[in-house]
Amino acid sequence: MSETTARPLRADAERSVRAILEAAERVLSADPGASMEQIATAAGVARTTIHRRFAHRQALIEALASSAARQLAQAVEDGRPDTAPPLVALHRITANVLEVKGAWAFALGLPADPDSEAAAIHQDIGQRCITVLERARADKLVDEAADLHWVRRVYYALLGESLHGSPDDAGTDTDTLAARLIDTLLHGAGPRS
């Protein structure tokens, strides 16, 4: 909603922007205080090129946050949160989100200020999340008395935890992780009936 006003970038320039954003994610996730120089090097680009596309350092950060938020929204959308059976949607969404969050952990963990594009997207995602949970509750998958906002927070927390990836789940595919996550979300660690 902010960059779309400018005239279309040349094909190679667009590739540069992508490379910069990806490098920024990589470098900054390893060291949030990394210099523009480090990011530039990682992107295979001169530092001045970054400054041409992103005036300030913070402009780069915001673009990074927006880009990641958009991808996350897409990941949620692909799970058909409004039409697929709740359990199916929940599983698909979880698997998709795990992919995206794994690739853009830093960008998605960024503190978005309230009136940024990223913040709006995240709020929208949060709403869709609530919707899915309501549908799940209607199907008796979630307790009727449950506080859905708390459930969502737990869900988010489990997503975050699933990403840390202990040595055990190195190489475990996203579907398996999603299955465990949802099972834990719905049943916890207690004994099965």
Add this chain to the structure above:
Amino acid sequence: MSETTARPLRADAERSVRAILEAAERVLSADPGASMEQIATAAGVARTTIHRRFAHRQALIEALASSAARQLAQAVEDGRPDTAPPLVALHRITANVLEVKGAWAFALGLPADPDSEAAAIHQDIGQRCITVLERARADKLVDEAADLHWVRRVYYALLGESLHGSPDDAGTDTDTLAARLIDTLLHGAGPRS
């Protein structure tokens, strides 16, 4: 194990160190890249005083991590993880940890390098956590087939999430938060039988 070799600090000096560590937690949790000057001001101390106690910036960070880790270990210990009934221990520990983690969120979120004092303490805490879970499993509170390492990760994630504190739980006492957390850990969000 590292500072104890020096001769005891004068009473007022010790107070300064405390003030510096507390200020560092406050300031750095708001902005991880904050300057020594900002920390010093927040501590009501001259910047040079900080450098007298902590040679490098990183030395301050490590001391902060160690201090917080020790307090966390104490919080766990106070819950009698080895002797109290598992559910009681779990509740006490959770409430205690929520207090400490709330006050030292930044310091405890710090990436501790493997051979630091903090890392050793955290590993020890992790072990005690597993112990409590084993005792809980013996009491049929946790499913026999459960992967305790995953349960612990879920527990950690729930602790982290409980701290974020949505507007709703502003002012909610620690015991209530702990109760909800443990309930969720053991039963999840699914329907109650």
Add this chain to the structure above:
DNA sequence: CATAATTGCAACAGCAGCGATGCACTTATG
């Protein structure tokens, strides 16, 4: 192919933070 966009490189000024030092003053401690 002609043109305009894109880029690398080199260089610049500016700035903020770090870590150290010396000195005078205050304060805890035996």
Add this chain to the structure above:
DNA sequence: CATAAGTGCATCGCTGCTGTTGCAATTATG
């Protein structure tokens, strides 16, 4: 109370990052 420890302040040199500019070379595009 005498001493030693602790502190504030002013100051220094140094380093590293930022953001900008100009120019020449390359490359996509109609």
